[in-house]
Amino acid sequence: MFFAGRTVAGFSLGALSADRPDLAGDALRQAVDLIAGGSVRVEVNTVLPLEQAAWAHHRVESGATIGKTVVAVS
Numbered sequence: 001m002f003f004a005g006r007t008v009a010g011f012s013l014g015a016l017s018a019d020r021p022d023l024a025g026d027a028l029r030q031a032v033d034l035i036a037g038g039s040v041r042v043e044v045n046t047v048l049p050l051e052q053a054a055w056a057h058h059r060v061e062s063g064a065t066i067g068k069t070v071v072a073v074s
Contacts, residue, residue, distance in 0.1 A: 044069075045067030046065065048070070050072065053071045
């Protein structure tokens with residue numbers, strides 16, 4: 001990543017909301033705009049039904065996942 005000039009960055013919207021609620025809405029809108037515009041790619045690795053939410057949480061908490069795990073509510 002260093003030689004390619006790339007960066008991995010993240011932030012916690014929850015922490016930002018607690019510390020600076022005035023900025024949280026703008027930050028969320030900017031993040032969604034970047035994803036929708038294709039500038040940022042979110043890798044969804046697994047999509048599970050709501051009935052498997054407990055298992056999904058277990059996998060995420062144990063570090064057994066790569067990318068995003070989505071629990072679908074239908």
